[in-house]
Amino acid sequence: MAKLTLDEIGRLAGVSRATVSRVVNNYPHIRPEIRERVQKVIAEHGFYPNAVARSLALNATHIIGLFVPNVVRFIFADPYLSALIPEISRACNAHDYTPALFLFHSQDDEQKQFQRILHASMVDGLIVTADRRDKEFMPQLIDRRLPFVLLGRPSKFSDRISYVDSDNRGGAYMATQHLLKLGHRRIAIITNSLNTAADDRTEGYRQALTEAGLTFQPELLAEGDFTELSGFAAMQRLIPHRPDAVFVVSDTMSVGALRALNNAGINVPRDMALVSFDDLPVAATTTPALTTVRQPLGNGALAVATLLDIIKSGDKAPRHIIAPTELIVRASCGAVQSGLT
Amino acid sequence: MAKLTLDEIGRLAGVSRATVSRVVNNYPHIRPEIRERVQKVIAEHGFYPNAVARSLALNATHIIGLFVPNVVRFIFADPYLSALIPEISRACNAHDYTPALFLFHSQDDEQKQFQRILHASMVDGLIVTADRRDKEFMPQLIDRRLPFVLLGRPSKFSDRISYVDSDNRGGAYMATQHLLKLGHRRIAIITNSLNTAADDRTEGYRQALTEAGLTFQPELLAEGDFTELSGFAAMQRLIPHRPDAVFVVSDTMSVGALRALNNAGINVPRDMALVSFDDLPVAATTTPALTTVRQPLGNGALAVATLLDIIKSGDKAPRHIIAPTELIVRASCGAVQSGLT
DNA sequence: AGCGCCTTTGAGAGCGCTCTCAAAACAAAA
């Protein structure tokens, strides 16, 4: 099958290239008879317009980039990304956009390509995952006037950029309150102060404590880094301080924490209540299953919708979307008895 | 910053567009003095060539597509994909290509876009994950002369298409032999006959049994579908038949199988040896940790390399890459004692 | 100086599409 062009189809249908273009793009003001003739030729020969040429003419590629500055070493272990990517793909499909991946594993990788992505106009917009190093990218991104949406709360410039974030603070508040309602008073937390999302969760935890008339106890806070191992270690450090409950800001770390408790012969939820965050698939399969905070709407899909809105409307006014959370009560908090699989 | 073009840079440097193009693309036959002058102007104004225009002129986009026909419902649960995507991204980065994602969640999704991907020439090539429905795509793909590489063994047309596959059969043979060497004779298998990779693994298992003078026992084979839950159920069905060892063709199912054994009060490895396949991160964290078959080289990276070779060389002769496997011995087979974390 | 040869540069076509603008076709009104 020779490569077909508008001209070629036009020749076959006895009309001009412009007319074929109109038919393909469903423009009005075409005689039905001509339209049909052209459509027949197209159907017969299987014409598909060349996406690149179209992009050049329209100055728009219908490609959006997913830019992840700092891919964790063992990405396999990053359930956030694994969930995000298909979600974004799906949202793009629904809107006839194509997602392109820009995952960077090293700063070298990244520096080399960031400028190109920014200026080569091969993407119509960018979804950027938040990162400690926001500050480096944001100014350039803002400057370049390339539409983009940040996934997560920016550490800076929040009033000048669009972002989609979960209600981390609210979710953590809910989680902590749940433990308080169950009668716990020495509530520990395993968090990760290097991460803004985790930080917001700590904030919600503190707020709930304060409102309950309790004071925050520094020795009941342990740091992790979102890995299971770090959750394990953090829990081990907390055990000597005898908390009666623990709020772990991510399911991954909860898995490690459970293991530490198990090793120490501490039964969850009998001896220690645990509430987690994220509701990853693993949360339902641990023993006991995790009571955890879920965000029902996919942030990835929201980000895509927001980005496309910016692109299509041309209105760059920053949009701030905070996705709500809900508490999924399972066994680990002790509010229910059974340890279902 | 106004949008810069070759013409603009040329004007600023007092040369023609063609000369600037030559400088940008590092062509020989340019007077050093001119080259420097142009480079200076480019550096000063921060020029980046427009990728789309270049693609049109070169009839090549430097984008390759990752085409996944049948994304499992809960993709979060698909460790294969989660590992694959960053791997491919990385390999693309290294070769200055951009990966585009075509993940399809429904046949509708898919049908709508497959033709477009195929004909719109927005990608230079495709990496396609193998699937039961190979047959539908392969002929069109072959026909279209779009370079592509299949990840996994094709169920058909193997002599006409390029593919990268793990040595599933060899790995399974090794795993089974390991169990045989440990003295086990009633070796069960949990597999998934709907999947070619799992099928190849079953094949290797049978071969090892046969070579050891044992005959394959149908009641010792249970079907799963790669989910943890199906592994759990499959193991429950096997237990009554009293195997003394089990080969599970994927780590995910092994996790479920372990849970079933645990529930039944059967200790692994004391009462039952288990060998798995994949060496996903989870394999190291189960209790006991899984003895499992790993493929050391990333198939994703191999696929990218192969695809780019096809694209760049223009030689479409089918390439068949079989990636070797190795056995990672941990606790679940009983060959070592300790149940390390 | 005149000639031929090699290197360096620019003009211009071409990639396949969109979109403006003016011409052509048609319909309705005079």
Added chain:
DNA sequence: TTTTGTTTTGAGAGCGCTCTCAAAGGCGCT
């Protein structure tokens, strides 16, 4: 029939790049 107005169509420029081809420039030779 002519005129006016509306709809439909085509010609052609433009998107920003590459690449061919021919012209210009530089060089050494006779």
